[in-house]
Amino acid sequence: MSAGKKRDQIRSASVAEIDLSALSHNLRQVRKRIGRREILAVIKANAYGHGAVPIAKFLAGKKRAPGVSLLGVAYLEEAIQLREAGITDPILLMTGCPIEQIPEIVRYQLTPLLFDSESLIALSRYAVRRGKRVKVHIKLDTGMGRLGLPVSEALPFIQTATAQKGIQVEGILTHFAEADLKDLSFARKQLEALKQIWTALQKAKIKIPYCHLANSAAIMHFGSAHFNLVRPGLMLYGYSPLEEESKIDLRPILQLRARVIALKKVPAGTSISYGRTFLTRRESLIATVAIGYADGYPRLLSNRGVMIVRGQRVPVVGRVCMDMTMLDVTDVPSLEVGDWVTVIGEEEGQAVWADELARLAETIPYEILCGIGERVTRIYKTREA
Ligand SMILES: Cc1ncc(COP(=O)(O)O)c(C=O)c1O
Secondary structure: OOOHHHHHHOOOOEEEEEEHHHHHHHHHHHHHHHOEEEEEOOOOHHHHHHHHHHHHHHHHOOOOOOOOEEEEEEOOHHHHHHOOOOOOOOOOOOOOOOOOHHHHHHHHEEEEEOHHHHHHHHHHOOOOOOOOOOEEEEEEEEOOOOOOEEEEHHHHHHHHHOOOOEEEEEEEOOOOOOOOOOOOOOHHHHHHHHHHHHHHHHHHHOOOOOEEEEEEEHHHOOOOHEEEEEOOOHHHHHHOOOOOOOOOOOOOEEEEEEEEEEEEOOOOOOOOOHHHOHHHHHOEEEEEOOOOOHHOOHHHHHOEEEEEEEEEEEEEOOOOOOOOEEEOOOOOOOOOOOOOOEEEEEEEEEEHHHHHHHHOOOOOOHHHOOOOOOEEEEEOOOOOO
16 A cells, blocks of 8 residues: 555555655665675664664564664663563663663663673673673763763773673663764874774784774764664664765655645734744635644744645744644645645655754754654555665
């Protein structure tokens, strides 16, 4: 069934159509750049708004998406959601190992990040009591200032961890602060810091399978940072994080549509929405569309946003409300209540993608995608390209 037909059968007011063949395409773009290195697919934050369980199921199906070795989420709840949906692939918990969560981390066979001795000792003791060996990745802070051990403490910590019963150190990692910039000088310093530790470990004959730091930006334009595992997020969903224009063929995998729920002809001088920030200059046809900031359409797009209606780009007028947004559709012929408009996506040769909305809303495509709300029904097109 076509996405359009599927959408028409849905009662909800807004629908995100997710094209899994585009996800495969983007994954192939990652593969092209990394050769035989392995992939940790970052699917935290509900797979950047795309729906973590269906995306994980698709990526985890080895036949469809060969080469994804691990999945990455931020928090325990996200990992449990995946396990309860039947996903058995390795899952990296990318924010740490809170001591109170250790029983569930072990029960659900998750791989936490470690960067403090208290968690290391508590995890080791718990694992030993249960007769388990828990895989962990050790995080170093090489310049992000967020999570991780200072580089000066890394070696002794890793040595202690590798000797600890019940623990298997499967990886070491760090995270770039600005690999998206053209100027990679700070990123190079971070890379050097990780390399030094990795080399020292090899000299000390401490064998750890993975060393990783490459996010989408580094995968795309910083080949020397690929090590043996990369962690793409945004590029899987079809967008480039790079400051400069990217030459990589990425395909946005999500299109977002919402229904027109009211249409009204109003005279010149009519005010639209809260605060009366827009006044019609002519007799106008105003469409009220069923999407608002509660669905992730940013309020900063008030009087700035653009949607596509019957193949025409039309402006958002007045303030974006919680559940609705108004458009000036005076020049759009034969629009009816119940019709769909394109909020993110393409229609009849016109397009509005999340990176354009991000620019208009003074943010980044990550925030636009992650913000897509729970009320939006997600449907998945599974046909391979
Ligand atoms: C630790 C870590 N690795 C990888 C990623 C993926 O980054 P990107 O979406 O830019 O590829 C993120 C995302 O924020 C992250 O926090």
